[in-house]
Amino acid sequence: MGTKKQLSEEISEPESYYFELQASWGLTKHMGGLEATRKLIEACHIDKDSYVLDVGCGVGITACYLAKEYGCKVVGLDLSEMMVKRSKERAKRKNVEDKVEFKIGDAQDLPFNDGVFDAVICESVVAFPKDKQKVVSEYARVTKPGGYVGMNEVTWVKTPPPELVEYMSRGLGQAEFLNPDGWKDLLEEAGLTGVVARVYKTSALRQWASEVRQMDPRDYLGAWSKFFSLCFKSPAVRKWIKEVSTPPRSVFRIFKYFGYGIYVGRK
Numbered sequence: 001m002g003t004k005k006q007l008s009e010e011i012s013e014p015e016s017y018y019f020e021l022q023a024s025w026g027l028t029k030h031m032g033g034l035e036a037t038r039k040l041i042e043a044c045h046i047d048k049d050s051y052v053l054d055v056g057c058g059v060g061i062t063a064c065y066l067a068k069e070y071g072c073k074v075v076g077l078d079l080s081e082m083m084v085k086r087s088k089e090r091a092k093r094k095n096v097e098d099k100v101e102f103k104i105g106d107a108q109d110l111p112f113n114d115g116v117f118d119a120v121i122c123e124s125v126v127a128f129p130k131d132k133q134k135v136v137s138e139y140a141r142v143t144k145p146g147g148y149v150g151m152n153e154v155t156w157v158k159t160p161p162p163e164l165v166e167y168m169s170r171g172l173g174q175a176e177f178l179n180p181d182g183w184k185d186l187l188e189e190a191g192l193t194g195v196v197a198r199v200y201k202t203s204a205l206r207q208w209a210s211e212v213r214q215m216d217p218r219d220y221l222g223a224w225s226k227f228f229s230l231c232f233k234s235p236a237v238r239k240w241i242k243e244v245s246t247p248p249r250s251v252f253r254i255f256k257y258f259g260y261g262i263y264v265g266r267k
């Protein structure tokens with residue numbers, strides 16, 4: 001079955017539709033790029049002996065990076081079958097198949113026993129599922145006593161105008177972003193201790209540069225050329241472009257309202 005048919009006929013839910021588009025063009029991202037990933041890894045005390053779960057792993061960039069650069073064992077989990085397929089292809093290309101495995105699964109009901117991982121991390125994921133508290137409680141459940149749960153999530157650093165919230169949610173797979181206290185509360189409610197929140201502001205240019213650094217230039221260019229070709233071939237891509245092509249004026253001041261936060265707690 002061709003890409004065009006998959007995108008236009010199989011995807012109906014707005015959030016899965018958004019992620020299937022990303023999986024098709026082979027690019028997923030989070031705010032702060034590689035620099036933020038490194039901060040998250042450090043805050044979760046991950047080293048070569050750690051057993052790490054990366055929830056909502058997307059196309060597997062961070063999971064493969066952890067396996068390659070830190071030498072630890074990693075499980076990447078994603079709701080999307082196509083993301084998991086892309087991640088497995090990446091692990092093969094990066095020669096880390098012996099250290100990383102990928103699974104399909106829902107963050108709201110993790111397919112693991114209690115207390116298995118030294119660290120559970122996610123980057124730009126908890127914004128999407130409806131039951132955010134269930135997600136973070138699941139992270140805490142599968143973490144070993146003494147282990148860490150760490151999240152990088154898009155964060156409102158200043159109360160945004162309602163039309164901007166609505167536009168962002170519509171354009172970004174029904175995402176719901178929180179303010180720093182909102183994200184922190186989720187970790188505390190899950191019973192984690194010593195919860196730390198570090199919030200960062202960024203700019204469009206810095207965000208773009210951090211994304212380029214996180215991907216191989218060839219992958220990055222490949223993903224964009226795929227995106228442009230999908231613009232012609234796929235009605236689903238054109239539908240998404242139409243949805244995001246009439247932004248409110250406040251979108252031009254978006255980085256005044258949002259940044260990202262690294263939130264970490266210990267079990």
Ligand SMILES: C[S@@+](CC[C@H](N)C(=O)[O-])C[C@H]1O[C@@H](n2cnc3c(N)ncnc32)[C@H](O)[C@@H]1O
Nearest residue numbers: 019028029030056057058078079106107123129
């Ligand atoms: C914005 S992307 C970020 C991907 C990756 N973490 C990165 O930084 O490149 C969000 C990812 O979360 C996944 N996702 C969304 N809801 C999920 C859920 N309930 N369970 C597992 N994965 C989910 C999506 O399929 C997508 O791959």
